[in-house]
Amino acid sequence: MQLTTGFWAFKTVAAAHELDLFSRLSSTAGTTAGELAETLAIEERPAGMLLTGCAALGLLSKHDGRYVNSPLAEEFLVRGKPSYFGGWVQMLDQRLYPGWAKLTDAIRTNRPTTWHPDRQRSLFDGEDPELLAVFWEAMHSLSTFTARALGEAVDLRGARRLLDVGGGSGAYDIELCRLYPDLTATVYELPKVADIAAGKVSAAGLADRIATVVGDFFADAALPGGHDTTLLSMIMHDWSEVRCRALLQKCWTALPSGGRVIISELLVNDEHTGPAPAALMSLNMLIETEGRNYTPSEYTQWLHDAGFQDVRTVWFEAPGANGAVIGTKP
Template structure:
């Protein structure tokens, strides 16, 4: 029997890989046009009805909804298109876990930056902002794009925090310090899960303003407060907390900067205090998983950092003085695990 044909490597996986951006742009365009909002709460619409409602021609609508259906965003029933369960839950504005901010941020901010990826590789410089004019990602950024960034981070963090809270037990903790806590999404979800927990969001002043609005909207401004500051520039972090959270921020910085952050966390914690690092962790072999490895590559166009391995975090924590270091694995949009440790 001739097994030569079976031994030939197929180019089909390469084809799927190379057209991956087609799926994303279909998603981004459908969301921008308001397709998922248009279909929400209805029995579905035909192509002609959608064309009229969206104010565009029938031909592009037919092509777009066909593409969206092919990747699981829409379903077709009796000649009408309806949102899939996935789209209805996460892509309809106003829903509790609306993911649209993340989609918009990728489309408007990161898609152009990734178009210059080769430049970033050659120069080792970010392409989503200008290092010659800005000190870092959040310095003098366009206000509209910055607002879009935090809207995206809130959606990503909310969904991730729910998983973190299920896998990391904070029932014995009373006060959480969220370093670089952004919009406060982690604090909102963790305080909802653990009624005895209080939290402090420590971030730059403009970000704390965003967080304050989110906390009021969530009805948790009596248990979660904001503390404006710069964790890179400040010599000391706020004290009075028995757990410190570093969620989705360590990948922004160099190993030297991360070690400096960990030393400040160690100093701010009391004896017995805990630290939680929530991240998309690259495996120790540095071969994946894809979400973590590609997010790490995204750091090339966005920051001076990368996504690190659990072993790297464990080493840094031990060098800093932490003990009982362990890694907990889970699956969420913004993290696949958490590295935990305790101050002796």
């Protein structure tokens, strides 16, 4: 029952977020079903059922007949909070949920279901700008938490200049530079995404330490040079083995002797039996991309073939990754 009804809990969270329930309740004395019905211009029956559902999931508490945000909802689901995770909820609901409804089609055809490969060049081509903005906000939330875990698990005290390949909104660079005061970073991204990253970096007050460089890591002949550490975070799972190997070869060429490449991902175990977050993310890659979630052994072999040595895997727990595979250029 837990497996088969998992979407019930998700859609309860997604509906409450779409109705802005948690932001409405923040810093208030709470609500009753009747008051919420009046606020949302709905009937009291569904209002009460939604409040009960959110309370059952640990997102609301009830005191003296009134529902208030739980600490979990207050921290992660209230707009404007530092740890706001609502963009991820919205992206799952609007983009991935419909794609997962066609998972069987993806399995049968080996093609994405969230976009049309015959009509679009990539999953971002021709996409609704508003939904794309939601996507990047979601990725920023996910990456912020994951970057902190990576920075605590992997010692970057010897690194001075980090190149974040396909660095998205710059969340990794912001968090890693906060953790390591001697570190500077470069976000290497497509033009529109680089603009988003520049805005996030500026808002974080780190424009003097984090630069943005516009580029395409497959189309460009080489990666930007002058960096001693290259980060590939939640990048490799988007692509086929052939493309992953080609990208690692570019990392090798761009790094100096002693330089490191760090692949941060949700790693599938070498037995291909789990863990569940990595295995299910791999299926998510089926509906979204040409890639899948790979194993430490696969990355280790590719890194060795590219010329890297002293390859090791560091494990940690985070929303977007459970480990990092690290190789050093001799």
